Amino acid sequence: MSQPFELAELLARRVAGGTPYLEFLRVPHLSAGLYVLPAGGVDRQAPHTEDELYVVLAGHAELRVGETSLPMRAGSLCLVKAGQLHAFHSVLEELQLLVVFGPAERTVG
Numbered sequence: 001m002s003q004p005f006e007l008a009e010l011l012a013r014r015v016a017g018g019t020p021y022l023e024f025l026r027v028p029h030l031s032a033g034l035y036v037l038p039a040g041g042v043d044r045q046a047p048h049t050e051d052e053l054y055v056v057l058a059g060h061a062e063l064r065v066g067e068t069s070l071p072m073r074a075g076s077l078c079l080v081k082a083g084q085l086h087a088f089h090s091v092l093e094e095l096q097l098l099v100v101f102g103p104a105e106r107t108v109g
Helices: 007-017
Strands: 021-027 030-037 051-065 068-073 077-080 086-102
Touching (some): 007 021, 068 086
Antiparallel strands (some): 021 030, 051 068, 051 086
């Protein structure tokens, strides 16, 4: 069964939850969420055990993947392979990201 999502509603749910990341979709082969970093924010994530696709919905920052730093802005997409060290930095404008994990992100706890 298909399920539509509205970005404004997802952003509001993320704010209400008080965390930078909101997972809104989980099926066995993928999961998806919204990740938001404020201007000047610090990305504290660690490498994941899944491949990860970032789609920048709004904002401007740099994404360090290994030793490479990539400019990211609205409309940018980047695949980060499982296990790669990566983090956003130099967040100039609030960064709103659609994050897709394949397979579904492993949860802790």
